[in-house]
Amino acid sequence: MAVRILLAEDDRHIVETLTFVLERDGFGVSAAFDGEDAVRQLRSSPPDLLILDVMLPRLNGFEVLKLVRSDPLLKSMPVIVLTAKGQAQDRRMAEEIGVDEFMTKPFSNRDIVAAVRRVTGPR
């Protein structure tokens, strides 16, 4: 069964291209366009991996990450933080809360796929 990824990202074009690339690589992808929607989907149907943008509307990425790490059912889920904010303090904050990979925009499709493979392990 395919590894299921929840992609929490408010830019629809990025969702569209990443979904295409990841599905082509054999992953199952669903999308959430704001933080609240992401939390709802995480709780109703926990994926195998969360790709999380930081600047999300409603709940930002760090708030979503905190909820994930404090939820007994979700806390061990691998998370890749994807952000246009590449400053050192954002990276530190993400690492403090607990993150598996931290990637800054603009990214390459190849790097995203490599990170997803690293985090989900050999299939």
Add this chain to the structure above:
Amino acid sequence: MARSLIGPRIRSRRRALGLTQASVAGRAGISASYLNLIEGNKRNIGGALLQRIAGELGLAVDEIDGAAERRLLGDLGELTGEPLFADLHLSRASADDLASRHAPWARALITLHRSWVDRNRAVNALSDRLVHDPFLADAVHDMLTKVSAIRSSSEILESVDDLEPAQRARFAAIVGAESRRLSDVAQALAAFFDSAHSSTRSITPVGEIDDFIFERGNYFPALEQLAQEVRAAAAMPDDGRESALLAYLERGHGVRVEAHPAAEAASLGGSATADYDPASRTLRVADTAPPAARRFAFARLAAGLADRHGAIAAEIAGATMLTSPAARRRAEHVLSSYAAAAVLMPYEAFRASAHAARYDVEALALRYGASIEQACHRLTTLRRPGAEGIPFGLMRVDAAGFVTKRFALPHLLLPRHGNACPLWALYGAFQAPGTVVRQLAEFPSGDRFLFVARTVEKIRPAFAMPRRLLSVMLACDALYADQTVYGDGMDSSSAGPAVPVGPNCRLCARRECVYREEDPIIDA
């Protein structure tokens, strides 16, 4: 230079010119024996007589009484207070030497230092802005997001060989759409930097205007003349009633005055209470403007419209120290304020009133329908040779201690950058808003000054806006204290009690002061 050097300086200049005491005295309208007493420092002189003697000897007053050199020393003092030079152990003695022997080099150093401080501030302001500006943060985030979508799509178009035609068209469309949006963001960024550039205010012009005002003694005969002409044309009574000015503006210049709703007043920008549109000849005045501010706006416009011969422009054109367009623009505003004050508070009448009221600022403000600050300001301009008032300096700060206005006094060092001594009445006034706070202040040099400070409140057009309190302080040599109401009951002699103050911590020699916040840098 100490004041005791005035006599010897007159003597040495007179001898250098090969003139006798009798000839100089005769031309200056005094007896030879009186000039002898002056040269021997047996008599203190100032005002009109000093002016006449200086004129006979072909010197400017500030050359003869050492004011120019003292000011240069004061400026050098600030330079030596610069933390950057802490290890160089710059001393006052060497500053004296530099100022007296190599004045142009001293000025060059001061100019460089000011420019350096200015650039530092600009860099800090820009750096803060880059880090904290919400527009920039959003724009950068937007750009990176759009670039990500473009890069991701183009990589798919490049690297995936078996794309369906519909998929290929779709990703090409994403590249197109995101490129257009990226252009919009880039244009908005360019516009942002354009406007940021035009509104970047240099700090140096303030220093240039300081020097300009100081050099001119804060007295401008051509503007006093202009003000007289406006008063005559408007047939203004002494109390400067608004109706006469209004009628003059309407009939003499076809100006229409409109009340500007309070809600929109803030959009006039900063603390502006009025703006004038020359095309429609309309003066829009905020309907929240206090009467004194309204009158001042009318007087400023009246003086500006009556200035057919370009008195203000001529003053600026003749001022070589105003080097930048920003400084000249600012000087124009300062001079038009001067003219407005001269219209509302005519020189002779105001000087007589000041003398009669013993410089009671609140009484003068009431008498002329002016604000406290306007009256204080006008007092500093009573410098007509032969008809002077008390020489006052003035300083204005906001609650954060930022110096927003300053007229220097030859003997009183007003720090050009940063704060003054926290003990000054200027700051004490914030503890009792609206109350006049007086203080006899003694500096480490032994110089004593009467400080008179009071807070003033700038209008706020809406309840929701924070109060804007400023503190305005007049300062004069303690010798004049008994000529003012503020000296009543105060022993201003050198034996009387005074508050020990300094210029500011870095420049202050009172090492033991319990209010000290920073170490002194200058050797005492």
